[in-house]
Amino acid sequence: MTMTEQESTLLASADDVFPETLSFIEDMVKTYSVLGEEQAVLHCVEERMSSLGLPVTRVGMHKAHLSQHELYVPVPWDHENKYNLVSQLNPEAPGKTLVFNGHLDVVPADPFEMWTRPPNEPWQQDGWLYGRGAGDMQGGVAAMIYAVHAIRKAGYRITTPLTLQAVVEEECSGNGALACLHQGFGGDFVLIPEPFGPSIYSGQIGTLWFKISLRGKPVHVQAAGTGSNAIEKIQRLIPGLHRLEDELNERYRAGPYLAFDHPFNLNIGAINGGNWPSSVPSFAEMECRIGFPPGMTANEIMQKVSDCIEQTCANDPAFADERPKLRFHGFRSEGHLVDLDNPGIELLSQCHRSLIGADPEPYWSTCTTDLRAFHFYNRTGGTCYGPVAKNIHGVDECVNIESVRHVLRAYVLFISRWCRLEKL
Ligand SMILES: [Zn+2]
Structure with a gap:
């Protein structure tokens, strides 16, 4: 499918912001945001969103409130002072709300000496960006935030509802994503840039x-x-x-x-x-x-x-x-299968075809993601579509740099076709 002139402009803007997207991934990786130590990454992302002119809301995880929900997962650690970050554009405007969700927490990387370089000192080599979290999933988080930025930077205003969620505790409970939904920051369709590649994530266990x-x-x-x-x-x-x-x-x-x-x-x-x-x-x-x-x-x-x-x-x-x-x-x-007939899935496939010239492959996963929260909370449709990574949860985790660019471009295209844009 050929691009419109507007789409070509937006994709050029995505290429423009790509170097900054990469350095943002590196900034997040440096925070080494394992369970209980998410404060630095939250600070980093909140600052970046604000500096890009995005509104930011902190979404708390107060146990008394959150544990009332049947999807709440009881955990032995304290999450009273933790929060997630949400950026809502045009929440009151008419139109279907598009949600992007990504997690900021990473799994432990020790012993550090098994790594070629320390996992919290990101480095690039042969087209890959290395460091704990580069793949799972700060690369994807950077892509989703910069997709919105690329559109605004190109001189367009998004006029329909769009929500960015950057959450914690994806790697252990899912309570971060649940908190966002429980406090009313859900939507009609969700895209999660987990590092399973540019495929249609079709089910999880x-x-x-x-x-x-x-x-x-x-x-x-x-x-x-x-x-x-x-x-x-x-x-x-x-x-x-x-x-x-x-x-x-x-x-x-x-x-x-x-x-x-x-x-x-x-x-x-x-x-x-x-x-x-x-x-x-x-x-x-x-x-x-x-x-x-x-x-x-x-x-x-x-x-x-x-x-x-x-x-x-x-x-x-x-x-x-x-x-x-x-x-x-x-x-x-619990596991679930994705409703592949959701019109959002067809739109994503169409964007993929526009960029690659072929259909995206389906992908069934043998792990879980926060997509589960959206599915079970109120049957919100959605899927994961993200960069290509290697060694996630392992040693020398890395994300393919060009695949981050692809996700950034695909999300720019998706937003432009899902939301309404106005040229300023
Ligand atoms: Zn992940």
Whole structure:
């Protein structure tokens, strides 16, 4: 499809603001915004939005209010003083509200010495921008904010409602996106620039976090036989959890997930315990994540995990005197499929075709994103469409620089075709 003259002007403006978009990604990466340390990135993004002339509202996460919602995920940390950033253009104007949503939090990158350079000191090499968060997903956040800026800088005013959301706690609970929706900052269609490439994100699985803790019997190692080693004991629960994982993959794969060998993964993500090499450890705990199929409820998977641990304990005399404690301390997020018939999806595909000359591929994910909040809150349509990244949640995470430019251009085009623009 050929571009109109206005669209060509807007795309030229996107190219114009692209160097600044990249340096904004680097500024965000430098803040290293892991859970509990999001303040610096919030400050960085709030300042940038303001300097671009965008209105900014802080959307708080007060537990008393947020926890009333059934989608609230109870977490053991305090989020009372945290907030998300929202920029609303023309909220009162007629027209369907377009929402862009991106998360600012990143996952830990330690040990830093595994990286080529420190993960909070971004660097560019061979067309890639490196650093924790460059891919997941500060590259996308920069693209969505600068797409709006590119249009305004080209001398156009967006006159229909558009909302930018930059949220926290996407990587652990989804409570940041929920807070935005709960306080009325939702809309009619959402685009999330998660780093799964310029494809149509078509479904995602459910994700559950759980923590198992266990007490042992501490004694001097000289009499180890009279004690109970919590670290060794807690590991006896792992084979049972893998059997549950197998069951999920064998019995519950359906629809698009039939094409996957193993979409629902268990991860023993953190283990902790003991305090001294010559003492039989008195405690151990394990933090885990398990994927589960769309259609299975959070209560169902929680019950399955609980039954699984119960069963292992019932069949293993090592657990006769002390049972482990199970807690659900983060994600309890159900999976879902995207409504691909939503007109916003067709418009996005059309923009993709205009730029690339081919249809975007569908993409079914084996993890979760904040798209879930929009889907379950009030069935807001939407998808993820973002840059190409490598090594997200790993070492030497990076984002492909040209793919950020593409997303910026695609979003400029999408906004110009979804919203109404007025030449100043
Ligand atoms: Zn992400």
